[in-house]
Amino acid sequence: MSKLNCIVLAAGKGIRMKTNKPKVLSEVLFEPMLGWVLDSVCDCGIKDICVVLGYKYNLVMDFLNKSGYNCEIAMQSRRCGTAHAIKCASEFLKRNEDNYVLILNGDSPFIDRKTIMSSFDYHKKNKNVCTIITTELDNPEGYGRILRDDNENVCAIVEEREACKETKQISEINSGAYWFNISELLKYLELIKKSYSGEYYLTSIVKLFIDAGLKVGTYKVDAGIVLGANTPEQLENLNNLAKINIISKLEEQGIHIPCKDNVTIGKNVEIGEGTMILQDVEISGKTKIGKNCVIGPNTIISEGEIEDNAKVIFLDLNANHNNDYSLINSNSNINQLNQ
16 A cells, blocks of 8 residues: 655745734634644544644744644755755655655645645556646746646656746746655655755746656646735735635534624634524634524634633633633523623
């Protein structure tokens, strides 16, 4: 049986994010983007995970430890490009040389189990040494473009800053997610040369593979699955998309949310069938809410458990405070405004 491994790139500073913390710790619905990525990897049963850290690595390590992720750490002291980042994890790769590795960016929170496993099945079935997860964008600015030959076979990835005017018109882009056969990755990683910008791009390995007669494929997905964030505006967009997706899934499960505009629910929240969430409600953490409850309006729950048939209004329930309501029993009627 194939052993699957994963390297998550999380060393970047994220200058355009205008924050003093590593970009991967920027939050989507109360959870760092890195947590979203690692949860999806763990959902696939992948146990051997290496996270490449750099900028303010201690903050990321604190998050990993507090969240219980069992990851190996590789350090990239100098940010010299994605190929250099993978080289920093070479010891991890060498221990798993006869297997496969998934490369992911730590700031693409919507990558999911289905995409990961389907792309691996495609990679293995087609006997590729490398499979690039791609997508089509109306505005591909900033992304590496997928070049194809007359037979639609991929022949290279060209980074934005090195692309000519014609190449920049291509709408198919590299998402930054790949499957590799580890043995070939290790061999050809050493052959990557410094780009004109002074960095070592992992994308350069594609042409090296093809020139050597090795098979490279692409696996195209919907753009929403591989979206990342480099700016506060893009991060806001991710939050809005996540909010819409979570509310939609909850409604499919029988949760009633009649006024959605001011309702925000985290990805780890569990809510029972028949419960109604009213306006101006924020629920996060590992909160559990039972069946047939009424939550809101004007309620914040950042951690807690609410049993069936409870009614909660005007409540700020925070696990970090000494709050009498960390567990709200069945049939309770809590109105903090009237306390």
